[in-house]
Each structure stands twice: as C-alpha cells, then as structure tokens.
Amino acid sequence: xxxxxxTINERTKIETLxxxxxxxxxxxxxxxxxxxxxxxxxxxxxxxxSTYEATDAQEDYQHKxxxxxxxxxxxxxxxxxxxxxxxxxxxxxQLEGRLKLExxxxxxxxxxxxxxxxxxKLVEGNTIFLxxxxxxxxxxxxxxxxxxxLSIRQRPREVKQRETFGHWELDxxxxxxxxxxxxxxxxxxxxxxxxxxxxxxxxxxxxxxQAVATVLEELSLPMLSATVDRGKEFxxxxxxxxxxxxxxxxxxxxxxxxxxxxxxxxxxxxEFYPKKYDLNTxxxxxxxxxxxxxxHRPRKCLNWKTSHEAIMEELSHLA
Numbered sequence: 001x002x003x004x005x006x007t008i009n010e011r012t013k014i015e016t017l018x019x020x021x022x023x024x025x026x027x028x029x030x031x032x033x034x035x036x037x038x039x040x041x042x043x044x045x046x047x048x049x050s051t052y053e054a055t056d057a058q059e060d061y062q063h064k065x066x067x068x069x070x071x072x073x074x075x076x077x078x079x080x081x082x083x084x085x086x087x088x089x090x091x092x093x094q095l096e097g098r099l100k101l102e103x104x105x106x107x108x109x110x111x112x113x114x115x116x117x118x119x120x121k122l123v124e125g126n127t128i129f130l131x132x133x134x135x136x137x138x139x140x141x142x143x144x145x146x147x148x149x150l151s152i153r154q155r156p157r158e159v160k161q162r163e164t165f166g167h168w169e170l171d172x173x174x175x176x177x178x179x180x181x182x183x184x185x186x187x188x189x190x191x192x193x194x195x196x197x198x199x200x201x202x203x204x205x206x207x208x209x210q211a212v213a214t215v216l217e218e219l220s221l222p223m224l225s226a227t228v229d230r231g232k233e234f235x236x237x238x239x240x241x242x243x244x245x246x247x248x249x250x251x252x253x254x255x256x257x258x259x260x261x262x263x264x265x266x267x268x269x270x271e272f273y274p275k276k277y278d279l280n281t282x283x284x285x286x287x288x289x290x291x292x293x294x295x296h297r298p299r300k301c302l303n304w305k306t307s308h309e310a311i312m313e314e315l316s317h318l319a
Contacts (some may be wrong), residue, residue: 092114150249179277189221194311
C-alpha cells in the first residue's frame with residue numbers, strides 16, 4: 001500500500017491517546033499505522049513541549065508542505081527577457097541554446113518555454129511568434145528551366161563541407177500568383193549562414209544579374225561561388241562568371257535539400273512576407289529590418305552564435 005500523510009482525524013486520535021498515557025506502539029495499533037510514523041510525529045511536536053496538540057501539528061504540517069513545493073524557474077524578469085527575444089523572432093530552441101551559451105545557470109529548456117507560451121505566461125499565449133510546424137508539400141515547379149552550366153557534382157569538396165568562406169546559395173522569393181511580378185533575390189553565405197535579400201522588378205535573368213551586382217556593391221563581401229536551382233533567372237550564369245568571377249553551380253532538379261540553407265532562410269523571410277504578400281510593395285527599410293532580425297538570431301548550426309557574429313569573425317580573419 002502506498003504511503004499517505006497523517007490526517008487531522010488521526011492526529012486528534014494521537015493527541016487523545018497520548019494524553020491517556022498510551023505508548024507510540026499502542027497508539028499505532030489503534031490508528032492502524034506503523035509505530036515509526038507515530039513515534040516521528042510525537043518526537044517532532046514534543047521536542048519543545050511535553051504535550052501534543054493535533055491542531056498545531058496539522059498547521060505545522062501544512063506550512064512545511066507549502067514550502068516543500070519547488071518554486072520553479074518562472075520569474076517576471078525572466079518572462080520579460082524571453083518575451084523580448086520572442087518578439088525579436090527568436091525560436092524557443094534558439095533561446096535555450098543562447099542561454100546555455102551566455103547564462104548556463106539561468107538556462108531553461110525550449111520545451112519549458114513552449115509550455116509557458118501555451119499556458120499564457122509568455123506573450124499571453126499568442127503562438128504567432130512561433131514558426132510554422134511540420135513540412136508543407138510543395139507543388140512541382142513548371143517555370144522555365146535549362147540544362148546548361150556546371151552541375152553541383154562538380155562543386156569542390158571544401159564548398160560542400162562549408163570549410164571556406166565566400167560561397168553562397170542564391171534563390172528568389174516570389175509574389176503570390178496574380179499579385180505582381182515583384183520578387184526578392186535572396187543570398188546566404190554557406191559557412192556563416194549570413195542572409196541577405198534585394199528587390200527585383202521581375203524574375204528575369206537580367207534582373208538577377210543586376211541583383212548580384214547590387215549585393216556585391218552593398219555588402220563588399222567575397223562571393224566566390226553560387227549554388228542555385230535551374231530557374232530561368234539564372235540563365236545569366238556565364239555573365240556572372242565573366243563580370244564578377246562568380247562560378248555558378250546548379251543543383252539537381254527537385255532537390256531543394258542541396259540548397260538547404262537558402263530554402264530554410266527563405267522560410268524565415270516568409271514569416272515577415274507571407275505568400276499572399278505583394279513583394280512589389282516591400283519597403284527597403286522594412287526589408288533590412290527583417291534581415292537584421294534573422295541575422296541576429298542564435299543558430300544551432302553555429303553553436304548558438306548569430307550569423308552576424310559568425311561573419312564578423314570571418315571578416316576579422318580577412319583583415
């Protein structure tokens with residue numbers, strides 16, 4: 001039989017029998033408890049007095065039970081800090097990793113953060129701060145393709161293994177059908193996961209060529225190679241090699257995992273610009289703010305550093 005605590009009725013019987021001169025063993029037989037339980041109860045309450053009072057014993061028991069409950073890790077200050085990070089588009093897992101890196105003594109698990117959100121302790125239970133869960137089935141692409149250019153299988157090993165800095169993945173994020181031709185050219189550096197995007201008037205090869213030139217001018221970062229899909233906007237690959245020395249490698253058809261960093265980052269950008277959004281109306285300052293939030297999130301693949309911190313380290317090595 002599982003152990004149960006003494007009740008107020010049992011304590012009242014103990015008080016009565018103890019005043020009548022019964023021993024601990026005799027009292028235990030009457031209330032059908034182990035004699036050690038009765039003995040400990042009497043010793044606990046008669047250590048400072050020769051009498052045993054059932055009401056005092058019950059109050060002492062309830063007070064100790066309240067103090068024995070763990071207080072937990074939730075505090076108003078911690079809730080404020082977590083809410084600020086969630087508002088800055090950090091995920092619960094990113095929060096856990098960053099806390100372990102910077103304040104291990106105050107770290108909480110991402111499961112705890114999720115529970116606090118769902119309990120309404122953080123951001124009033126609003127799950128809009130969380131990324132979409134699960135994978136979405138993507139329709140087969142029907143836009144123009146071509147079969148020229150260097151295959152991803154010809155890409156050097158150090159590029160594949162992310163050992164060297166300056167190798168990028170490129171893609172486009174487009175407006176919803178019927179909205180406009182406006183789109184964004186997206187760039188992510190494979191080693192540091194630094195993410196950038198610029199507006200394009202349409203998804204043409206000439207627009208992509210201009211977008212690459214704009215990024216090279218604005219960022220002043222080395223761009224040695226680019227891994228892309230076989231969309232028609234990358235038909236300018238020969239011009240990119242001739243004008244900027246940018247070697248372009250093409251992923252296999254329907255193999256988005258070969259450009260996983262860019263696909264994931266585009267998903268992050270979609271949090272700010274959902275698929276129904278007309279990208280032709282995107283404000284440049286607003287876009288830069290979204291990119292800044294993404295690049296200042298701690299990343300698990302970077303040992304919980306941010307992409308901004310990672311690229312600053314790489315640039316310090318080049319200086």
